[in-house]
Amino acid sequence: MMPTKILIPLNESDVAPRFDLATEVLIVTGFGKAGSLDKRMVILSRASAEQLCHLAITEGVQTVICSGIEDDYYQYLIWKRIEVIDSVIGSSEVALRRFVEGTLKPGEIL
């Protein structure tokens, strides 16, 4: 089964309020419903929405969970067939859990 890859820009342990200002990223690889989650932190040299989009593409990410994101980058990721669940406010752990459960929606305040 093809692993699911999720990218969450972080601000400490929360989903970063701004996609373009995040310098830490959590990349999670999941292997099916019963499978384990492989988590990896990536530290960026500088905050950059372009760099994050590039990272999402090169890493083969299928879903980006974020909060505030500019429409240009949102549309770009969608165009690159990456699902974007934006305006998510709260802990990245909770967001991830809700995503795995299939209940995370855009605009959720966790």
Add this chain to the structure above:
Amino acid sequence: MRMKKVIGHIAKASIGGSIRAVSGRNGATPPQINNLFNIPIDFFELIDEIAIGVVVLDLNRKIVAMNQTLKTFTGFSQEEIFSVACGHILRSNVCLQNCPVLNIREESGPKCIEGNLINRDRQLIPIRITSAPLKNINGHIIGFLETVEDISLLRKLDDAASHAYKFNNIIGRSPKMEKIFQILPSLAQTDSSVLITGETGTGKDMVAEAIHQSSSRSKGPFVKINCGALPETLLESELFGHRKGAFTGAIENKPGRFQLAHNGTLYLTEIGDLPPSLQVKLLTFLDDKEVFPLGSVKGFIADVRIIAATHRNLEQRVNDNRFRKDLLYRLNVVRLHLPPLRERQGDTQLLLDHFLNTLSTQLGKKKLALSRKASKILMSYNYPGNVRELRNIVEYAVNICGDRQVNPKHLPTYLMDADQVDVATGVKDPSSFETEDSGFKNSEPQQSWSDIEKSMIIEALVKVHGRKSKAAASLGWARSTLWRKMKQYGLH
């Protein structure tokens, strides 16, 4: 000012009165302000009346209340925002990078910072945040009040204001240029003939093109012809066209520039050099708007706007019987005189900066700055060739300069010679402009850029004993550029 008033108003209300219940979420008692009026007033209703965004935070920077303006602005509702950290709702770079609230002390006044936020519609909006402490009656901070203003309109106005010294590609801040910038837009909208006068290099061609581009004829052609560049017979044929067989060699019909400029603008540069016989023909066109190609009995009605330019004194030429007085009057409907650079106070610096920026980008160089000495030389020079000469000097310097700073050694040496004149006036310290180690010395004004570049390459190659990669590095070029230029100048 407006924000300070708002903050002052709320702060006074909070201090002078008291907010009874800081709640109001999910049907709880709405917070009220007591003792301000005879009866308590609803706090939310009060802040909702304010036309700029207002948010009240607790000591942990969590949202206590937000007015309707800010809710609309951010896209969040009251139910969503209550007790959520401010940064998650405002999503402003100010909150994340330089939170003003963090530095607020009891003795602090309001802090104002500009930044941006991303709202729920994923729009990036420039904002101005003003933060102030909220104190209890004992003077202890119990929370914070922030106002958030959308400054996108201000930013747009700023952008427009920063370009107020610009019309198309013409730049200037001097009073004389400002007058021209005021005239040009309205002038462009008319169809009158324009006569542009001014010394060489003052930008006559640019003004003519700018008038065309800003006019209703901008979709039509802009045809330029230099009246001094062609022999009389050829010029007549060029201007008015000819029919097949009109003269020996006229093997086919040829439309003239008037015909080509139909529905557009015909720019006649160096009109002062127009031969007298053609002056009559031009005069006829200006009267009848009809051109007769050579050898044709059938005229062509050309809808053309005429812009003429010259660096000559036309009145003097009229007195010398070298230019027709009636043509001058017909062309001189609107006259624009472009001032020489020496009369444009303050524009030299502006143009220097502009050309330095644009040319360093165009030539693929790093952003360059002028050293104080180089700037002094350039500012004290007279520029007989006006803006064109200034541009060429900057282009020369950008090409020569391998550092980040343009020093006197990167400027054409004739500027130093010209500057020697000023030594007596104390403008320049003669010892400060040594050019011996400038990399190359030969930069006479009459030399073409190609000659200078060629000698630069030779000197660089000699210096590094023919090693091309080192020579390229010393010139600030890529090896391929050096190779291409060596081939161009036959330096193999």
